Amino acid sequence: MSTRYLQASGLLLIQAIKRFNILTGYLSAVIVVITALIVCYGVVMRYAFNTPLDWGLELSIYLLITATFMSAAYTQLERGHVSIEVLDQMMKPPAIRWRVLIGDVLSLVFCAFLAWNSWHFFFEAFEDGRVTDSMWGPKLWIPYFFMAWGCTALSAQLVIQIIESVFGLKHQQYSTAAEWKE
Amino acid sequence: MDTATIGLLYAGVTTLLLFSGMPIAFALGLSALGFMAGFMPSAHLGVVAETVFAELDNFTLLTIPLFVLMGAAIGKTRAGADVYSSLNAWLYKVPGGLGLANVFACAVFAAMCGSSPATCSAIGSSGIPQLVKRGYSEGLATGIIAAGGTLGILIPPSLTLILYGLASEQSIGRLFMAGIGPGLLLILLFSIWVMFKYNLERRFIQATQAKLNKSQAEIESLAAIEIDYYSWSDRLASLPRLLPFLILIAVIMIAMYGGWATPSEVAGIGATGATLMVIVLYKCYRLDDIQKILSGTIRESTMIMMIIATSFLFTYVMSYLGITQASANWLVGLGLSKWVFFFWVNVFLLVLGFFLPPVAIILMVTPIILPTLNAMGIDLIWFGIVMTILMEIGLITPPVGLNLFVINGIAPEIKLKNIIMGTLPFIGLMFLGIIILCVFPEIVTWLPNHFYGGF
Secondary structure, three states: OHHHHHHHHHHHHHHHHHHHHHHHHHHHHHHHHHHHHHHHHHHHHHHHOOOOOOOHHHHHHHHHHHHHHHOHHHHHHOOOOOEOOHHHHHOOHHHHHHHHHHHHHHHHHHHHHHHHHHHHHHHHHHHHOOEOOOOOOOEOHHHHHHHHHHHHHHHHHHHHHHHHHHHOOOHHHHHHHHHHHO | OOHHHHHHHHHHHHHHHHHOOOEHHHHHHHHHHHHHHHHOOOHHHHOHHHHHHHHHOOHHHHHHHHHHHHHHHHHOOOHHHHHHHHHHHHHOOOOOHHHHHHHHHHHHHHOOOOOHHHHHHHHHHHHHHHHHHOOOOHHHHHHHHHHHHHHHHOOOOOHHHHHHHHHHOOOHHHHHHHHHHHHHHHHHHHHHHHHHHHHHHHHHHHHHHHHOOOOHHHHHHHHHOOOOOOOHHHHHHHHHHHHHHHHHHHHHHHHHHOOOOOHHHHHHHHHHHHHHHHHHOOOOOOHHHHHHHHHHHHHHHHHHHHHHHHHHHHHHHHHHOOHHHHHHHHHHHOOOOHHHHHHHHHHHHHHHHHHOOHHHHHHHHHHHHHHHHHHOOOOHHHHHHHHHHHHHHHHOOOOOOHHHHHHHHHOOOOOHHHHHHHHHHHHHHHHHHHHHHHHOOHHHHHHHHHHHOOO
């Protein structure tokens, strides 16, 4: 009974993380749209009202860095990070499964390191209260935080994909887990 | 270990990781990380995140997600079909007019988005079935779209040129301006070929029919397969559909070349304009439509941005370990003449283009060959355009020609082999284009020098 319970809650956790990654993916896209609006607003203010924004540029850059990292997990979930798949044409399905698994593990090594390093980077900036040297001078820990978070979510997504390919999980099993909960 | 050995090892490990099938972004990052750990002081490992962040903290990079948004918004509508059918109404009388309409539609679309696959799928999804229905061979029909789509990264705005500008520290405005002439040249070459080939195919059909002793009238009707007729009022009626796009292109051009706005600002204006246009004119306000635009945008933009982030890390390691300098010295030391060097660089880029997407090639290779190009007195703007055409060729050649697979996706009934055969003549035309640019470099340099002043 308890192993079944563990299994089901594990599956539900995986499901929750995936949903969350999809949500942040869409949020990131909305951030890109907002950035486009901010850039336009900056141009209008400069030409029509002769008052250039002193925060427009920096804010748009940080928004886009945030959007990039926050959607990295979603892009991974959709297998949207391009890779060279030439060898797949010569390999049999079981070999391809191994290749994908190895690729995911190697990706995880890099992403987990980047996540760990970004958290470190974030805490440093937070403790020192670092700001940029522009007029506006926003706190740097804010974009650093999103970078660290995004990399962590990306690593979590990779862990999920590794678990799924090791245990051969399919959608069916997720729905059984959902039913079991009810 | 000496630099040459480390360099070769770095190249070897990276190639191995890339071919393991892991995402290119992470392969480059992991390779950089490994060599940092192995050959560089440990302090560097501690600031990996800082290095990545500092490189992304760049105003020019804003252009990428914004231009991607612009392309995705327009690409998700019927806009491609509209541009195309309007052009067809104007060109239908010209022999091979439908093919020309497709080439021009690709060019117009390319001027609104910076990506080749997006151009391919926007025009091809309505263009290919129409072409085949009107008697074009499958190969010619798909070749037109595959090759026409590659104009997407040559005609500004172009993501590839932006990346080259970043890697080579050249002005994006100047590069965009430089892309126009060669873009027109390729359009011209493609058009001539399409007209020639269409007439050839038509004559072949007629000849075959004549052999079967059909009456002249029958031959005519069989060869034409389906005959269109557009009156002047049809043509004029089709204009309002084109107008919003022409206005958007005009706004982008004026804002950029009038010195009104930076490329990033132009991207912002273009993205907002395109999104508004798509929502108001094409009534894409259903949650479903918006969702498609959003997910398409973020996936492509994040994919490119992650490759940019990690390739910065990759080239940082390369330059710290002296690999960049050593290979540049080696290249200069070979004592090749300018054109021999240029030829081998072309071959090298072409081979890479078979396997890697343009973004990765440009960011990885440019730092290595740049010093040599400089030393040989090759114009960097001109070279950027040649490099972009080579990247275009990579997009329509197997094994990873993105455009081929996009077309395979939108026209699954056409065999991949036919698509590949159909694109071959266009690859030849692109090489011809490069040769023409070598003989007449003014096609590239005249416009930017005229606007921005010569060097």
